[in-house]
Every structure is written in structure tokens, then in C-alpha cells.
Amino acid sequence: MKRALLSIALVSVAALGIGIVGTRPAVAQREGPAPKSTWTTETPKSQGEPRGYVQYQDYCAVCHGAGVGKPGTIALQQKYKGTEPALLADRTDLTPQLIKTYVRNGISVMPFFRKTEISDADLDAIAAYLTRNNKRATR
Numbered sequence: 810m811k812r813a814l815l816s817i818a819l820v821s822v823a824a825l826g827i828g829i830v831g832t833r834p835a836v837a838q839r840e841g842p843a844p845k846s847t848w849t850t851e852t853p854k855s856q857g858e859p860r861g862y863v864q865y866q867d868y869c870a871v872c873h874g875a876g877v878g879k880p881g882t883i884a885l886q887q888k889y890k891g892t893e894p895a896l897l898a899d900r901t902d903l904t905p906q907l908i909k910t911y912v913r914n915g916i917s918v919m920p921f922f923r924k925t926e927i928s929d930a931d932l933d934a935i936a937a938y939l940t941r942n943n944k945r946a947t948r
């Protein structure tokens with residue numbers, strides 16, 4: 810009797826193990842990265858944000874974001890000394906032309922980005938985001 814109980818217990822432990830292992834791929838699939846698209850207005854992290862916000866976070870915020878040790882923010886802080894915000898996202902004077910020139914050509918430690926890295930459509934979106942507060946910028 811004891812032995813029968815023991816083997817039932819073993820079988821259920823094994824079944825549990827298989828069950829857990831069996832569900833893993835499904836969980837991994839659900840937690841995978843959100844699909845990337847050019848006009849990402851549907852992804853949760855862009856909800857309520859203007860077009861280009863996600864692309865800006867993906868490509869630029871690593872250097873131009875807030876917080877310590879961001880080379881873009883530090884360089885612009887030194888360049889403008891408070892006359893313009895150090896954060897690109899807070900600027901009101903940027904134009905699409907200026908942004909595209911910097912992104913395609915780079916400057917100092919900022920690399921240039923090829924069209925295979927940031928497509929024209931993505932760059933348009935980034936420019937739209939960064940010029941959203943510039944009333945005079947032409948698009």
C-alpha cells in the first residue's frame with residue numbers, strides 16, 4: 810500500500826514537472842519584445858505620447874535622456890549653459906532639418922545613423938516628436 814502511494818506521489822510530481830516545463834515556451838512567447846513598427850502608436854509604452862516618442866527612446870534617449878552620465882545631455886548642458894534646456898525633448902527651438910542633419914551626419918561622440926538603422930520614416934517621427942513644441946518649425 811505504502812509503495813502504491815509513493816509511486817502515485819512520484820507520478821504526480823513528474824506530471825507537475827512536465828506541466829511546468831510544458832508551459833514555458835508559451836510564457837516566453839507572451840513576454841517577448843513588442844513588435845517594432847514605423848508608426849508605433851499602439852504599443853503600451855507610447856500610449857499618450859506623440860509620434861516618434863518610442864523611436865526617440867530607442868535611439869536617442871540613451872545619450873540625450875535625463876539622469877547622470879548621458880553624454881548628449883552633458884554636452885548640451887555645457888554648450889548652452891542654461892540658455893536652452895539640456896534635454897533635447899524639452900527644446901522648443903529645434904527644426905526637423907537641423908535634427909535630420911545631426912542624425913545623418915553625427916557630431917563629436919554622437920554617431921551618424923544610416924537609413925538602414927533609422928529609416929526616413931522613423932527619422933520623420935523623431936523630428937516630429939522633438940519639434941512638437943516649436944510653433945515656428947515647418948514640417
Ligand code: HEC
Nearest residue numbers: 868869872880881884885907908911912916917918919920
Ligand atoms: C552616443 C551618444 C548619442 C546618441 C546615441 C545620440 N546623440 Fe545626439 N548628441 C550627442 C552629443 C554628445 C551631442 C553634442 C555634440 C556637441 O555639440 O559637442 C549631440 C548633439 C545632438 C544635436 C544638436 C543639438 C544642439 O543644439 O547642438 C541633436 C539635434 C541631436 N544630438 C539629436 C540626436 C537624435 C535625434 C538622436 C537619436 C536619433 C541622437 N542625437 C542620438 C550624443 C548622442
